[in-house]
Amino acid sequence: MASPRNIFVLTGAGVSAESGLGTFRDRGGMWSRFDPMTLATPEAFARDPALVHEFYNLRRSGVIAAAPNPAHTALAALETHLRDRGGALFLCTQNVDDLHTRAGNRAVMHMHGELLKARCLACETVHPWRDDLFVGTPCPACNRAGSLRPDIVWFGEMPKHLEAIDAALRTADVFVAVGTSGAVYPAAGYVAQARTLGIRTWELNLEPSDNARLFDAARYGPASVVVPEFITAL
Template sequence: MDLSDRIVVLTGAGISADSGVPTFRDSGGIWAKYHYRDVATPEGFAANPNLLHEFYNLRRAGLPTVQPNPAHDALAQLAQAKREAGGCLTLVTQNVDDLHERGGSKSVWHMHGELTKARCTSCGTVREWADALSVTVSCPDCAERGTLRPHIVWFGEVPMLMEEIAEAVAEADLFVSIGTSGSVYPAAGFVGEAKSLGIPCMEINLEPSENAHLFDEAFYGPAAEQVPVFVGRLMSAVSR
């Protein structure tokens, strides 16, 4: 592996969990407290927008209370080194927080959307949004009231940037999955796509994922510990 090569990194809840961000599916996670149909579907938004806004307002307001961890920092450092060497690190995340950006990553593909943005269901405009959303808030662009929603991909909706991700995976020299359960599709299918093309695949996870058998190499433990080791090992091998 060389810094001029192309790496696709997929990150999931495990990398944010090391910063204290609650997971969704683990025991005691968010879905144990809320039913996903109420707060993560278009139908839930239509039926009770106040509850849905309250759910995401709490999560948006909580972002400043968590900080990037060494895994976020290490990936940003690797991306910078690859840019300088003429390579490419495509960072795809299932997470809707902004920890990768605050950790120094310049380009992050949020396939499930971003908590820090709002989208108007009337005019389609997407804006940076730090304040609370409610049914009384008007869209700054079209002035329609109550049409702003979190810029989040809900159940039943198509994840973002799927064509771009598929192209990046197909052209990669290495696919790395970090902190994912291997149970959420289409993201869980990326390793299979890479594998079918003969691309080496690596898993860094707290424990084996549901599709762990598809990876050629695996390292288990907290992402905040394992990712810096992986990046350090790669950088060291290149510098020899």
């Protein structure tokens, strides 16, 4: 394929699965074992904040214990390669972990928020956060207890950075989805938008996603294998 200058990469839970972080909608994924309506909605947090904090404290400790895998490392190398040649990588992730950043990517657009941040519902301040959160934890900014929540997008909430994502997609030469289910919107609609714009589309996944038919080409297998191979081919 011709060497592209601007690449839009959308990543999902599959890119972090080999780092020990579970997926959500796959067979055996997190939402097959836990009810998202009791753990991942604003209403669930209002009803039982202690339970929601307990769930996300476990997830936060899992993220901290995890390490980037070769798929993350390859995407960081791609960003450097493109930047050195006057191009750009726009890395949009549905993941709330920080493994892309730890692998070396400079700018990661977290459309579903970040688990290692906490947001205060009282003063709207966002804080880096690596410790457990509890109902009585005070906000470092306003000192109000009971107002902190994980700074992630729950079901029923609007994803972040949608305007920046749309603008980046319009300037891309290639669209690549890595480890996504193709079932969560608006992210699942980006491949159709890319096709409308005449952008070549690739799926890199363990197995075909729900919207696999919309991609021009695909490579299937573990992310730690197919992502580095794909980037080498670029």
